[in-house]
Amino acid sequence: MELVIIAAAIMLGLGALGAAVGMGLLGGRLLEGTARQPELGPMLQGKMFLLAGLIDAIPIIGVGIAMYLIFVVAPGVGA
Amino acid sequence: MAGENPTTTEYIQHHLTNLTYGKLPAGYERYDGTVLEADTWTMAHGSAEASAMGFNAFHVDSLAWSFGLGVIFCALFALVAKSVTSGVPGRLQNFVEIIVEFIDNNVKDMFHGRNPLVAPLALTIFVWVFLMNLMDLVPVDVVPSLMMALGVEYHKIVPSTDPNITLGMAVAVFILMLYYSIKIKGLGGFVKELTMHPFNHWLFIPVNLFMELVGLLAKPFSLGLRLFGNMYAGEMIFILIAVMYSAGLFFGLFGGFLQLGWAIFHILVITLQAFIFMVLTVVYLSMAHEDH
Numbered sequence: 001m002e003l004v005i006i007a008a009a010i011m012l013g014l015g016a017l018g019a020a021v022g023m024g025l026l027g028g029r030l031l032e033g034t035a036r037q038p039e040l041g042p043m044l045q046g047k048m049f050l051l052a053g054l055i056d057a058i059p060i061i062g063v064g065i066a067m068y069l070i071f072v073v074a075p076g077v078g079a
Numbered sequence: 080m081a082g083e084n085p086t087t088t089e090y091i092q093h094h095l096t097n098l099t100y101g102k103l104p105a106g107y108e109r110y111d112g113t114v115l116e117a118d119t120w121t122m123a124h125g126s127a128e129a130s131a132m133g134f135n136a137f138h139v140d141s142l143a144w145s146f147g148l149g150v151i152f153c154a155l156f157a158l159v160a161k162s163v164t165s166g167v168p169g170r171l172q173n174f175v176e177i178i179v180e181f182i183d184n185n186v187k188d189m190f191h192g193r194n195p196l197v198a199p200l201a202l203t204i205f206v207w208v209f210l211m212n213l214m215d216l217v218p219v220d221v222v223p224s225l226m227m228a229l230g231v232e233y234h235k236i237v238p239s240t241d242p243n244i245t246l247g248m249a250v251a252v253f254i255l256m257l258y259y260s261i262k263i264k265g266l267g268g269f270v271k272e273l274t275m276h277p278f279n280h281w282l283f284i285p286v287n288l289f290m291e292l293v294g295l296l297a298k299p300f301s302l303g304l305r306l307f308g309n310m311y312a313g314e315m316i317f318i319l320i321a322v323m324y325s326a327g328l329f330f331g332l333f334g335g336f337l338q339l340g341w342a343i344f345h346i347l348v349i350t351l352q353a354f355i356f357m358v359l360t361v362v363y364l365s366m367a368h369e370d371h
Contacts (some may be wrong), residue, residue: 053355057305064308067315071091072126 006076008066022055052076087322094219095235095319096233097241099129101136136370138241145238148210150203152203178206182357186345189361192263192368197361200255203359204248208306211239212349215314217340219321239310242303249303252360256298261369268370309352 030048034041085093100122107115110124122139123129129136161173168176182205186198214237226234251322260269273291274284320341322336 026366027333038295049351050355050358053305053351061301061304061308064311066302067312071095071315073087075088075092 004069008074011062011066015062019055019059023052026051040075060061072078084304084325090322090325091318093233094223094235094321095128097138097235098140098231098233099123099136100139101129101132101134103132107131122232138235138243138335140234140236141238141244142242144214144236145207145211145244146236148214151178152206152210156202156206171255178202183371185358186361189358190365190368192259192365193257194364194368197364198230200364201357201361204360205353207355208248209350209353211237211244212310214238215240215310215317215345218338219314219317236261237310237314239306240314242307245310246299246303248306249299252363253299255275255365256367259364263368263370272297273323298359298363300362302356306352306356309348313341314350316341317345 024050030044033044096191100120102118102120102272103109103115103123105117106113107128109115110128123132123136142320155171156175159172162169163172179202187202190197211255217236223234226232235241260272264272273295274288276291277283277287317338320334323330323337325331
């Protein structure tokens with residue numbers, strides 16, 4: 001039963017790692033772009049939020065499934 | 080469950096089970112020990128029974144809330160549309176106009192085909208999904224305990240934390256995608272795109288077909304699960320914070336600030352997820368409308 005928890009932890013950890021690196025790069029590029037052309041700031045920020053949501057997609061799906069594992073599969077409810 | 084206060088796991092389990100109405104197979108032993116002689120359609124009393132119902136079970140609360148929110152959206156926008164005045168617009172009309180223009184501009188520069196359905200569809204998706212997500216900001220215990228008082232044992236008020244709802248919407252978008260692809264490109268064109276696309280040679284058809292099909296199926300799957308994952312994780316954190324309230328005054332106070340912080344951040348997540356669902360729907364439909 002403990003393996004389920006470890007599996008969920010690995011899912012959360014690796015997903016978060018990928019998302020963090022992605023967001024870091026995205027934020028860096030946003031600042032670069034805004035510094036280079038400040039008048040494009042708002043538009044770049046809009047696109048950044050859209051891409052931040054897309055980057056978040058797979059890790060958050062991992063978080064959703066990991067929480068399902070922890071709170072439903074681990075205690076064996078409804079099995 | 081009702082009398083003594085629940086343990087943490089019970090509390091979390093309770094807040095995660097939907098109000099399910101479904102068919103229990105004959106010979107199934109109910110929670111109170113009665114054995115069913117025939118297949119009976121009944122309310123599930125606990126997730127064990129809900130999963131025993133298998134496929135033919137309905138999440139009554141998700142369906143009711145999503146349908147209700149859809150009706151609110153249509154009624155509100157229809158009301159404003161009827162009483163629209165070009166003179167001095169009221170506050171509600173300004174608000175609705177802002178949303179409609181925001182969606183219209185987005186759809187204009189994303190959608191390259193000519194289809195009168197896409198902009199209204201985008202508006203509906205954005206506002207409806209936003210309303211469904213907005214329910215997540217309601218404190219976790221308010222409605223379930225209210226419903227418990229009325230005798231309804233399980234109640235989840237956020238429809239978009241139910242994978243059935245989000246995947247259902249994603250499948251609807253997928254069907255629209257297929258319909259317009261075949262309508263605009265013709266069946267032959269669509270099949271040609273699936274089999275010939277990356278490498279334009281008949282020898283590569285199996286490779287092309289595999290890659291294109293994976294790409295095609297990934298779209299609705301990721302579209303639906305992205306919204307579900309975000310909202311489920313968000314709701315789970317609200318529930319975990321709510322569990323902190325039962326752990327003494329210090330944790331309760333700390334939990335209060337956490338709840339406030341997470342709710343404020345969640346406002347961004349809610350609008351962003353609704354916006355992304357809408358943007359991707361429009362992008363997928365515009366890809367379906369591309370005619371080489």
